[in-house]
Amino acid sequence: MAHQTQLRNAGATALQIVASWALPIGIVVEWEIASRSGVISTRLLPAPSAVAAAFWENLRNGTLLTHAAISTERALKGLAIGGGIGFILGVLAGISRPAETVFDSSMQMLRNVPHLAMIPLVILWFGIGEEAKIFLVAVGTAFPIYLNTFHGIRTVDVRLIEMARVYGLGPLALFWRVILPGALPSILVGLRFSLGIMWLTLIVAETISASSGIGYMTMNAREFLQTDIVVLGIIVYALLGKLADALTRLIETRALAWHPAYQPAATREAVP
Amino acid sequence: MRDAASALRLHEGAVFQETDTAPHDATTLREVVPRKQEARTANGKAVQLNGLSKSFGNRRVLSKLDLAIPAGQLLAIVGRSGCGKSTLLRLIAGLDQPSAGTISIGDARVQSLQSNVRLLFQDARLLPWHRVLGNVGIARANGWRESAMAALADVGLADRANDWPAVLSGGQSQRVALARALVSRPGVLLLDEPFGALDALTRMEMHRLLERIWREHGFTTVLITHDVAEAVALADRVIVIRDGAIALDIPVDLPRPRREAADTSAVALQARILEEV
Numbered sequence: 328m329a330h331q332t333q334l335r336n337a338g339a340t341a342l343q344i345v346a347s348w349a350l351p352i353g354i355v356v357e358w359e360i361a362s363r364s365g366v367i368s369t370r371l372l373p374a375p376s377a378v379a380a381a382f383w384e385n386l387r388n389g390t391l392l393t394h395a396a397i398s399t400e401r402a403l404k405g406l407a408i409g410g411g412i413g414f415i416l417g418v419l420a421g422i423s424r425p426a427e428t429v430f431d432s433s434m435q436m437l438r439n440v441p442h443l444a445m446i447p448l449v450i451l452w453f454g455i456g457e458e459a460k461i462f463l464v465a466v467g468t469a470f471p472i473y474l475n476t477f478h479g480i481r482t483v484d485v486r487l488i489e490m491a492r493v494y495g496l497g498p499l500a501l502f503w504r505v506i507l508p509g510a511l512p513s514i515l516v517g518l519r520f521s522l523g524i525m526w527l528t529l530i531v532a533e534t535i536s537a538s539s540g541i542g543y544m545t546m547n548a549r550e551f552l553q554t555d556i557v558v559l560g561i562i563v564y565a566l567l568g569k570l571a572d573a574l575t576r577l578i579e580t581r582a583l584a585w586h587p588a589y590q591p592a593a594t595r596e597a598v599p
Numbered sequence: 600m601r602d603a604a605s606a607l608r609l610h611e612g613a614v615f616q617e618t619d620t621a622p623h624d625a626t627t628l629r630e631v632v633p634r635k636q637e638a639r640t641a642n643g644k645a646v647q648l649n650g651l652s653k654s655f656g657n658r659r660v661l662s663k664l665d666l667a668i669p670a671g672q673l674l675a676i677v678g679r680s681g682c683g684k685s686t687l688l689r690l691i692a693g694l695d696q697p698s699a700g701t702i703s704i705g706d707a708r709v710q711s712l713q714s715n716v717r718l719l720f721q722d723a724r725l726l727p728w729h730r731v732l733g734n735v736g737i738a739r740a741n742g743w744r745e746s747a748m749a750a751l752a753d754v755g756l757a758d759r760a761n762d763w764p765a766v767l768s769g770g771q772s773q774r775v776a777l778a779r780a781l782v783s784r785p786g787v788l789l790l791d792e793p794f795g796a797l798d799a800l801t802r803m804e805m806h807r808l809l810e811r812i813w814r815e816h817g818f819t820t821v822l823i824t825h826d827v828a829e830a831v832a833l834a835d836r837v838i839v840i841r842d843g844a845i846a847l848d849i850p851v852d853l854p855r856p857r858r859e860a861a862d863t864s865a866v867a868l869q870a871r872i873l874e875e876v
Binding site for chain 2: 486487489490491492493494495496500504505508509511583584585586587
């Protein structure tokens, strides 16, 4: 009886997997047929097989990895600077009312400026070097982390803070053992938002001015009508984005292991 | 004198543990008591309140309260909700400052939070991101693992040390909270209706556990409750607070260990207290 249910469950999961992949695979197949039969001009959109061939070719001669590495480095540098500033300001504003008065209204105002609108100014300031791209990424990623850190700290259960004071925790211990862990779920949400903005900003910045990176690779390919490389660049961005998201999920499951939502179903059901 | 009396009590306690153990706590009660007997140092601190008043804005919650709690006494404070009993507890804990009057614990005046006073809240308030052991040793004092483990064994939860608080039941959470309060061997333990949210059976278990631990450790205990039966079952003395003042101060001179509403004198006491609430 139980075995049958198990089998049925496994069958349902397999069916779910097939169903969720049916649409994208179907589209790719249609696309390939349309390209081969000439319905879609390969000058506008290359066949999937051509993209795959370009992927293999660029992977083998190393250009893809070089460009991807440079793009990733810029993205992470920008995130470290912007996210770090956002985190520190968020913590300050979260734990101290005077700091909130000083920072918060300014941050809320700046947050509403689309940071890509600053591109002309950034080019004037930094030229078209590395600094410009890293600066733009930093500006874009600072705000989600600031907001979510601030919000996370403000929503830590005050009863837990009171308890910690009764049990003799000093300010530092209170921060590390109560406030920061309590705010962490919210901070990680901010990080995921920031990762999305990070790639978006980098794509735009690299498309405008760069001599390396995935954005440069695609813009360069456009000039030579190498549509397969352009599509490949888009796919690489998607993969990098997905990879970053998977990494945060991993961090979440490790750092929030205490959270009922991240515990395996078996232990959760054991609660009376 | 106090020591002799408590030693006698403790002896009775040991007999009780062997002959009359509750089915739920049977193993834990038996294994812990003998070890604790010699470790016990009667470290209860006397609590003295003089002319204590507290107002929030124009609302006077406590007015000129005088109360002396001898070291090691288990005092229950009974009153309707909003009578000021929780405020009184927060003042003794040093969480709030009185509007007038003084509080002394032992020989020292209470100005702020005290390291030898521990407070048990109505909700367990465990940190969900620390495991049970980490919650018990929350102050991370030297050798906290050992003392936290000993305290957990004391409340019968040694086997749950590595669990997350999220998987504990309400009664278990309160037992962990009790262990957390015991780690630092407090002179005064304050309990703010800690059993109010538990079911009747778990509550009776918790009463037995608290009574046993109080007899072993000898700390002064102030228990706030709205349950008169609970007050009579546990306390040496019951006071009733009404309109911010003490309306009744009555000793509960029943032999220990007690069983809930077991005899007529307990019932008579309950009726007497209920009249005043």
